[in-house]
Amino acid sequence: EEGGEAHGLRGRLVVVSNRLPVTLARKPSGWEVQAGAGGLVTALAPVLRDRGGLWIGSCGQGGEAEASAPFARFSKEAGYRLLPVELTGEEHRDYYEGFSNEIIWPLFHDFQSRCNFEPRYWNCYQEVNRKFARTVAANSREDDYVWVHDYHLMHVAGFLREQGARRSCGFFLHIPFPAPDIFLKLPWRRQVLSALLEHQLVGFQTLADRRNFIRCLQVLHPRAEVWGRGCVVTAGVEEKSVRIGCFPIGIDYAAFAKLAASPAMAAQARAIRQAYRDRTILLGVDRLDYSKGVPQRLRALRSALARHPELRERVCHVQVLVPSREGVGEYQELKNEIERLVTQINGEFTVPGWVPIHHLYRNLSRQELVAYYLASDVALVTPLRDGMNLVAKEYCASNVTETGALVLSEFAGAAAQFQRLGALLVNPYDTEEVADAIKTACCLSRPDRRMRMHKLRENVRRSNVSGWVDSFLDAAFSRHLDDFAPIET
Ligand code: ADQ
Numbered sequence: 001e002e003g004g005e006a007h008g009l010r011g012r013l014v015v016v017s018n019r020l021p022v023t024l025a026r027k028p029s030g031w032e033v034q035a036g037a038g039g040l041v042t043a044l045a046p047v048l049r050d051r052g053g054l055w056i057g058s059c060g061q062g063g064e065a066e067a068s069a070p071f072a073r074f075s076k077e078a079g080y081r082l083l084p085v086e087l088t089g090e091e092h093r094d095y096y097e098g099f100s101n102e103i104i105w106p107l108f109h110d111f112q113s114r115c116n117f118e119p120r121y122w123n124c125y126q127e128v129n130r131k132f133a134r135t136v137a138a139n140s141r142e143d144d145y146v147w148v149h150d151y152h153l154m155h156v157a158g159f160l161r162e163q164g165a166r167r168s169c170g171f172f173l174h175i176p177f178p179a180p181d182i183f184l185k186l187p188w189r190r191q192v193l194s195a196l197l198e199h200q201l202v203g204f205q206t207l208a209d210r211r212n213f214i215r216c217l218q219v220l221h222p223r224a225e226v227w228g229r230g231c232v233v234t235a236g237v238e239e240k241s242v243r244i245g246c247f248p249i250g251i252d253y254a255a256f257a258k259l260a261a262s263p264a265m266a267a268q269a270r271a272i273r274q275a276y277r278d279r280t281i282l283l284g285v286d287r288l289d290y291s292k293g294v295p296q297r298l299r300a301l302r303s304a305l306a307r308h309p310e311l312r313e314r315v316c317h318v319q320v321l322v323p324s325r326e327g328v329g330e331y332q333e334l335k336n337e338i339e340r341l342v343t344q345i346n347g348e349f350t351v352p353g354w355v356p357i358h359h360l361y362r363n364l365s366r367q368e369l370v371a372y373y374l375a376s377d378v379a380l381v382t383p384l385r386d387g388m389n390l391v392a393k394e395y396c397a398s399n400v401t402e403t404g405a406l407v408l409s410e411f412a413g414a415a416a417q418f419q420r421l422g423a424l425l426v427n428p429y430d431t432e433e434v435a436d437a438i439k440t441a442c443c444l445s446r447p448d449r450r451m452r453m454h455k456l457r458e459n460v461r462r463s464n465v466s467g468w469v470d471s472f473l474d475a476a477f478s479r480h481l482d483d484f485a486p487i488e489t
Helices: 002-007 039-051 065-078 089-108 119-139 156-162 189-196 207-220 253-261 263-275 294-307 329-349 366-375 390-398 414-421 431-443 446-462 465-477
Strands: 013-019 022-027 030-035 054-058 081-084 145-149 168-172 201-204 225-227 232-234 241-246 280-287 315-322 357-361 378-381 405-409 424-426
Touching: 002 465, 013 039, 013 119, 022 065, 030 065, 039 054, 039 065, 039 465, 054 119, 065 081, 089 119, 119 156, 145 156, 145 465, 156 168, 156 189, 168 465, 189 207, 201 207, 201 465, 207 225, 207 241, 241 465, 253 263, 253 366, 253 390, 253 446, 263 366, 280 294, 280 366, 280 390, 280 431, 294 315, 294 329, 294 431, 315 329, 315 366, 329 357, 366 390, 378 390, 378 431, 390 405, 390 414, 390 446, 405 414, 405 431, 405 446, 414 424, 414 446, 424 431
Parallel strands: 013 054, 013 145, 054 081, 145 168, 168 201, 201 241, 280 315, 280 378, 315 357, 378 405, 405 424
Antiparallel strands: 022 030, 225 232, 232 241
16 A cells, blocks of 8 residues: 555656645755655655655756755655756746746636636746656656646646656646636647647546536547546547546645644644634635635625624634735735725724724744634635635644534535535635624534534545545546546535
């Protein structure tokens, strides 16, 4: 089971992502490579270590070239190799901030009017994907398996082939895939779709994303045949087979549950609850991004306080925002909008000894984050659109007391798994519905909360992130197409 033996992986695993799972920090003594704490690295590290694999990506802020010694040291300790790709300032701007975050990100989250279809971005996107492909080709062998992650790198497999490097490639999209009427707006829709078909396996978060992809394929490649349970596609002239699967990502359940169950954590959560005078704590934790629906959530809270006066002085909403993409003007505007709303709502409802909204704008340590998860009575996870949303899963995993409730957007990937399990599903655009769900969540009886949270936690435990890695690699290597069955969600 361990290390990918069961997957039929013969060579090494080569993971390719925009960011390496580390940060690069400049210290007086020189560059230092520090481990990141994401779920993806936790799940992939054992496979990479056991197969002697490698991870190719950038660090985001330059300096990679000067840091080769620290990278080598880190790789030696980790047991697999980290291979940095250095981007120029211009590449960072046009490939990352431009094509990835001003075109694909908004379009794939259904915000077509936020797209800036700048042709320069497209050219640079291809250049950088070529650069990644060259690095992959130069550092891998034919029997290695190349697993490419996310929308920044949809063209790597295509350029590998163009460069004459024969590799088996798989792709996983962490964000949603849009319906045809939205995807077709993309000026480079044919190129992007064809590039994705260069992989032997393309994986999505939900069955809905997979269905959208297949519908786009049917529009743009009318000769493509879609058949079988595993949705194998024979794409027209070139007669290639691509497996198209659904692999909902999970988290490292055990790590969250263990941290949350420690006595130190219980004390920290208790301190938070006392500071809020044992009021009902509503929690929102989001990266600063318009897809997360924070202003909409705040308006729903205002509506809840206005329409259900019994909630006043009884609930406190803690909104944690993680600074993100601060250089982009739109994100600055969003930050201003959120701050304005917080001030307005607090101005409207505050009385001596009670302020309805507490706003934290900073990164939290894993420890602090879990303390807030544990201390809160209700998590408000209401993105307008989200590939999966890990905060929803982390909240459940951390809720070892099984006393919390989850209000969840039906447009988060997680809703596909959670809808029958006791999450309160809402349309985040419907202010009054969200307001009523807040009220309902606050009034759930203890046994009801326990029953709901128990089911949710069981689901998060069973679908953890290492199972996700296994299911993707199993699908990639299953010999018979019949073995490759989509996951039912
Ligand atoms: P993201 O858009 O980043 O991920 P999400 O899935 O919610 O969204 O993950 C956010 C992560 O940041 C969580 O692991 C959370 O713990 C962490 N975090 C949040 N607030 C923090 C804070 N204040 N301090 C420190 N850490 C904080 C993309 C897609 C998602 C998809 C994931 C994984 O957009 O839909 O679920 O990839 O595939």
